[in-house]
Amino acid sequence: LMAEKGGYRHFMLKEIHEQPRAVRDTIAGRLLEDSGDVHLGDLNFNDQQLSRIRRIVIVACGTSWHAALLGKFYLEGRCRIPVEVDIASEFRYRDPVIDGSTLMMVISQSGETADTLAALREAKSRGAMAMAICNVVDSSIAREAGNVIYTHAGPEIGVASTKAFVTQLTALYLFTIRLGRSIGSIDAETGKAMLASLKRVPSLLEEVLKLNGCTEKIARKYMNARDFLYLGRGKNYPIALEGALKLKEISYIHAEGYPAGEMKHGPIALIDEDMPVVVLAPRNSAFEKTLSNMEEVIARSGRVIALCSAGDDEVSGRAEDVIQIPRLDEDMDPLLLSVPLQLLAYHVAVLKGTDVDQPRNLAKSVTVE
Numbered sequence: 313l314m315a316e317k318g319g320y321r322h323f324m325l326k327e328i329h330e331q332p333r334a335v336r337d338t339i340a341g342r343l344l345e346d347s348g349d350v351h352l353g354d355l356n357f358n359d360q361q362l363s364r365i366r367r368i369v370i371v372a373c374g375t376s377w378h379a380a381l382l383g384k385f386y387l388e389g390r391c392r393i394p395v396e397v398d399i400a401s402e403f404r405y406r407d408p409v410i411d412g413s414t415l416m417m418v419i420s421q422s423g424e425t426a427d428t429l430a431a432l433r434e435a436k437s438r439g440a441m442a443m444a445i446c447n448v449v450d451s452s453i454a455r456e457a458g459n460v461i462y463t464h465a466g467p468e469i470g471v472a473s474t475k476a477f478v479t480q481l482t483a484l485y486l487f488t489i490r491l492g493r494s495i496g497s498i499d500a501e502t503g504k505a506m507l508a509s510l511k512r513v514p515s516l517l518e519e520v521l522k523l524n525g526c527t528e529k530i531a532r533k534y535m536n537a538r539d540f541l542y543l544g545r546g547k548n549y550p551i552a553l554e555g556a557l558k559l560k561e562i563s564y565i566h567a568e569g570y571p572a573g574e575m576k577h578g579p580i581a582l583i584d585e586d587m588p589v590v591v592l593a594p595r596n597s598a599f600e601k602t603l604s605n606m607e608e609v610i611a612r613s614g615r616v617i618a619l620c621s622a623g624d625d626e627v628s629g630r631a632e633d634v635i636q637i638p639r640l641d642e643d644m645d646p647l648l649l650s651v652p653l654q655l656l657a658y659h660v661a662v663l664k665g666t667d668v669d670q671p672r673n674l675a676k677s678v679t680v681e
């Protein structure tokens with residue numbers, strides 16, 4: 313079994329470490345560097361079909377839903393098409409507004425999640441164009457969607473999704489480039505710059521994995537906390553949600569992800585010297601605002617674990633614990649930030665002695681309602 317786990321103690325740790333390779337495989341053979349475009353072999357929409365899209369609805373469950381939330385930022389920001397994101401079990405029962413100019417995108421690692429499959433069928437029956445982002449080739453969702461972007465994460469065994477998530481974000485970025493180049497919202501130069509950023513991700517993920525020891529120390533310090541709060545703004549808000557979900561799933565510690573600016577409308581009441589607050593504060597357009605949210609936590613004796621850009625003294629000087637990630641750009645930061653949050657959850661769980669790969673009450677793929 314140890315061999316199956318590649319020498320790692322758990323599948324989850326192995327899969328966390330496979331992320332540079334997983335992203336490399338997900339972009340391999342797909343980048344058209346001369347035209348700043350991408351080639352997606354299982355996505356059969358032509359330019360004329362793509363130009364019909366007036367609205368995009370992304371539907372998923374769990375970790376895949378968090379990927380969808382970031383996809384909204386990519387697609388609206390770069391393609392200027394309105395995007396709505398929904399949870400599959402909600403979407404399928406709410407009599408959704410869908411027509412032939414709606415692109416229904418479902419995201420599923422397994423391709424077998426019952427609610428996601430039902431949501432896809434519902435949208436198709438109302439005439440939507442359909443596509444899926446899937447990790448499992450020929451899964452039910454991949455087959456029924458017809459148009460697919462496969463993530464090449466490889467088999468994911470750990471119940472808590474890690475490498476599948478990061479490759480879903482990669483696939484969303486690839487699709488954003490394809491759609492934007494097709495409809496003209498992304499010019500060749502911008503497309504090339506986006507490809508260049510994407511290409512740097514695998515080696516930067518390797519850098520980020522070196523934070524393993526540092527996150528373990530932080531895990532040891534906070535493992536007995538009863539609750540954790542994760543804060544992020546903009547593109548990093550979905551990552552805050554995902555960080556909190558990882559911790560909940562495998563360590564059984566209550567954790568909540570919140571948009572940092574919304575903290576004052578509720579969670580701020582919970583802050584005290586016992587509650588670790590993970591703040592995602594890389595240098596980006598939301599940086600100053602996030603920093604002031606961090607100050608609000610510190611002023612109430614909250615204990616801040618900050619994730620910031622390498623060499624950021626402003627954050628490092630204030631937070632109790634700091635995790636620094638390499639600088640890349642605002643679009644790709646969420647991928648880099650995901651890794652230390654996975655490692656933090658992993659180490660807390662290991663220290664608490666839970667069953668990391670098979671957490672209680674959870675299933676890898678939920679094929680019943």
Ligand code: G6P
Nearest residue numbers: 374375376420421422425473675
């Ligand atoms: C289960 C798994 C999660 C996963 C979710 C959606 O709850 O435990 O890790 O994110 O299903 O799965 P899917 O295969 O559709 O991405």
